[in-house]
Amino acid sequence: MLSLDTNIQFLKGVGEKRAQLYKKLQIETIGQLLYYFPRSYLDLTQTKDIADCHAGEIAAVRAFVTAKSREQHIRKGLSVFKLKISDDSGPMNVTFFNAKYTVDSLQIGEEYLFYGKITSGGLTAPMIFPTDGPTKVIPIYPLTQGLSSKTISSAVQQSLSLIDEQLPDPIPQSLRQQYSLCHLHYALCNIHLPSDPDAVEIAKRRLIFEEFFTLALSLASVKSRHSSGTSYSCPDTDLSAFYSSLPFAPTGAQKRAIEELCRDLGASVPMNRLIQGDVGSGKTLVAAAGICIACQNGFQAAMMAPTEILAHQHFESLSRLLEPLGLRLQLLTGSMSQKEKILAKQRILAGEVDVCIGTHALISDDVSFSKLALVITDEQHRFGVAQRAKLSGKSENCHTLVMSATPIPRTLALMVYGDLDVSVLDELPPGRQKIDTFVISSQKRAAAYGFIREHLDRGLQAYIVCPLVESGEADLGLLNASDYAADLAAKAFAGYKVGLLHGKMKAKEKEQVMEQFKNGEIQLLVSTTVIEVGVDVPNAVIMMIENAERFGLSQLHQLRGRVGRGKEKSTCILVSDNRQEDTRERLNMLHKTNNGFEIAEYDLKTRGPGDFLGMRQHGLPQLKIADLSSDMQLLMQAQEAAQAVLAHNVPMTEDEHQHLTQAVRAMLRGVGSRPN
Ligand code: ADP
Numbered sequence: 001m002l003s004l005d006t007n008i009q010f011l012k013g014v015g016e017k018r019a020q021l022y023k024k025l026q027i028e029t030i031g032q033l034l035y036y037f038p039r040s041y042l043d044l045t046q047t048k049d050i051a052d053c054h055a056g057e058i059a060a061v062r063a064f065v066t067a068k069s070r071e072q073h074i075r076k077g078l079s080v081f082k083l084k085i086s087d088d089s090g091p092m093n094v095t096f097f098n099a100k101y102t103v104d105s106l107q108i109g110e111e112y113l114f115y116g117k118i119t120s121g122g123l124t125a126p127m128i129f130p131t132d133g134p135t136k137v138i139p140i141y142p143l144t145q146g147l148s149s150k151t152i153s154s155a156v157q158q159s160l161s162l163i164d165e166q167l168p169d170p171i172p173q174s175l176r177q178q179y180s181l182c183h184l185h186y187a188l189c190n191i192h193l194p195s196d197p198d199a200v201e202i203a204k205r206r207l208i209f210e211e212f213f214t215l216a217l218s219l220a221s222v223k224s225r226h227s228s229g230t231s232y233s234c235p236d237t238d239l240s241a242f243y244s245s246l247p248f249a250p251t252g253a254q255k256r257a258i259e260e261l262c263r264d265l266g267a268s269v270p271m272n273r274l275i276q277g278d279v280g281s282g283k284t285l286v287a288a289a290g291i292c293i294a295c296q297n298g299f300q301a302a303m304m305a306p307t308e309i310l311a312h313q314h315f316e317s318l319s320r321l322l323e324p325l326g327l328r329l330q331l332l333t334g335s336m337s338q339k340e341k342i343l344a345k346q347r348i349l350a351g352e353v354d355v356c357i358g359t360h361a362l363i364s365d366d367v368s369f370s371k372l373a374l375v376i377t378d379e380q381h382r383f384g385v386a387q388r389a390k391l392s393g394k395s396e397n398c399h400t401l402v403m404s405a406t407p408i409p410r411t412l413a414l415m416v417y418g419d420l421d422v423s424v425l426d427e428l429p430p431g432r433q434k435i436d437t438f439v440i441s442s443q444k445r446a447a448a449y450g451f452i453r454e455h456l457d458r459g460l461q462a463y464i465v466c467p468l469v470e471s472g473e474a475d476l477g478l479l480n481a482s483d484y485a486a487d488l489a490a491k492a493f494a495g496y497k498v499g500l501l502h503g504k505m506k507a508k509e510k511e512q513v514m515e516q517f518k519n520g521e522i523q524l525l526v527s528t529t530v531i532e533v534g535v536d537v538p539n540a541v542i543m544m545i546e547n548a549e550r551f552g553l554s555q556l557h558q559l560r561g562r563v564g565r566g567k568e569k570s571t572c573i574l575v576s577d578n579r580q581e582d583t584r585e586r587l588n589m590l591h592k593t594n595n596g597f598e599i600a601e602y603d604l605k606t607r608g609p610g611d612f613l614g615m616r617q618h619g620l621p622q623l624k625i626a627d628l629s630s631d632m633q634l635l636m637q638a639q640e641a642a643q644a645v646l647a648h649n650v651p652m653t654e655d656e657h658q659h660l661t662q663a664v665r666a667m668l669r670g671v672g673s674r675p676n
């Protein structure tokens with residue numbers, strides 16, 4: 001008997017060479033092979049009569065071979081075979097290209113299943129299956145170089161015939177019963193070699209459940225919240241000095257969020273709170289209030305931002321808010337010199353710093369705090385679960401605050417953050433004007449440039465954003481930021497100060513450019529999406545985005561959020577020559593609304609979770625079969641089951657417990673860190 005841990009080289013037909021190919025698919029054991037699921041299936045249970053086949057459709061036909069032509073050489077390297085087949089309803093021609101081996105194996109007078117596209121000339125290059133094969137639903141595997149779907153399928157078949165029917169199931173029997181889930185053995189057999197389409201569904205449901213279930217348990221184990229108490233309770237929550245030093249009055253939403261923060265920080269259990277607010281809603285101010293409280297109670301606070309630019313900006317704005325109150329702030333980023341970093345770390349450890357603001361550099365192992373009470377992660381979706389956990393891990397049972405402009409459905413939030421409280425900033429600071437948004441074609445670009453120049457002449461500033469262009473794509477009419485900037489500086493914006501910002505620049509260079517843009521030395525900033533998160537220059541009032549169709553709506557909304565931050569009327573211009581109706585409609589959505597939540601919902605509906613709810617961004621492992629947006633009901637059931645397990649409400653044998661623990665560990669290896 002094979003176990004799931006057996007190396008796949010044990011299988012016949014899998015030698016060292018093939019094992020290497022499998023390794024590329026992260027398949028080294030029988031278990032990993034069996035969890036490599038088909039991408040789709042060919043359903044041969046529904047065959048069509050030849051007379052009912054229409055050109056253009058994909059069909060399965062069950063027919064006898066009546067005649068075979070000789071090989072015809074069309075030109076060098078291309079030969080054609082013709083076949084006549086027929087069923088009770090009539091005859092049909094079949095054409096094959098370069099398929100001598102396939103055609104030779106077919107016998108005149110024998111019946112086969114043909115599956116493929118019907119054209120006006122009959123069937124072209126169909127797949128062929130025996131009529132008495134083991135299964136009529138054929139699995140199709142995602143292909144990689146050198147491993148065909150058939151090869152994988154036969155390795156899978158071999159494995160299935162060799163594994164124990166009683167193989168260890170990570171879902172305890174009591175839960176299988178409660179949620180009507182089949183046993184793992186049945187699921188694996190029928191996801192790969194289904195007897196009929198219904199069996200696929202039964203298998204799928206169980207495997208999706210399993211994936212959500214182990215994911216929920218894994219996440220629970222990395223979550224930063226501890227049920228034990230905190231030694232960082234902050235009883236002094238008097239913010240009057242903070243409020244009176246503010247240059248503006250906080251919005252009602254900010255006040256509410258700050259009050260919730262005060263309550264949390266004053267309690268004797270660690271805070272775990274998410275601040276969700278659209279771009280420009282003023283999340284930084286709420287964070288500042290939290291920092292203020294932690295520090296006036298004698299503790300330290302740390303804030304992590306996803307980019308250097310953003311870390312710098314936070315350092316500056318928080319310094320403005322907090323230095324007058326006597327707090328000592330420290331910046332810590334990867335681009336600082338060794339010497340600066342060492343000095344900063346010494347100060348942090350010695351408690352000579354109250355607030356530390358930085359990038360990923362903050363979570364490196366050699367950074368230690370003396371009395372860290374509050375950790376804040378800005379733009380949380382840019383960080384992996386493990387990275388956030390690592391920051392919290394710098395101090396046992398400290399308070400955590402995450403901030404996000406990306407709205408996440410409640411169930412997903414639960415899954416990603418666990419049991420967490422949410423404050424919503426549903427109000428923009430006063431005086432903000434709606435950002436007018438227009439979609440134009442590139443023919444109108446010259447006019448748009450004129451519009452931008454008028455604003456620059458009035459002392460205002462503007463951004464032009466280009467999507468990231470891979471080499472070779474430039475031919476497609478896509479604009480490359482550096483060439484584009486050079487062209488603008490020479491022509492349309494000759495005499496104006498044009499700057500360039502892109503991801504490949506050194507951190508120091510980026511910083512310098514941002515500094516120049518902030519103090520007005522640069523009037524027009526041409527950039528890739530590096531400015532997407534958080535950058536705040538209130539004097540910039542126009543955001544023009546090239547090849548807008550290449551972005552997700554939420555991302556466009558984030559980019560647009562870079563303007564409309566001051567008193568001046570702001571404009572967003574989306575340039576796209578894509579005439580497809582759904583693209584037009586999508587872009588038009590930005591013209592219609594400025595509400596980030598509405599936009600995110602639309603994005604989710606039309607594009608799926610990929611962009612902004614994508615696992616990548618949440619630092620979740622790549623799921624093999626489950627889909628976070630469409631399998632919502634199963635997700636909730638699995639979540640419920642996981643909670644029952646955590647509360648010790650699920651009867652389990654010693655063995656079952658062990659199988660489950662193993663599955664969770666395997667999943668945890670995938671819960672990694674993944675910035676950007
Ligand atoms: P985000 O929620 O996108 O992170 P920020 O915290 O960067 O927003 O705030 C956006 C801008 O609004 C900043 O320039 C900030 O100084 C300003 N701001 C924040 N709160 C207020 C307020 N209550 N009144 C006026 N301006 C505010």
Ligand code: MG
Pocket residue numbers: 283284378534
């Ligand atoms: Mg922000």
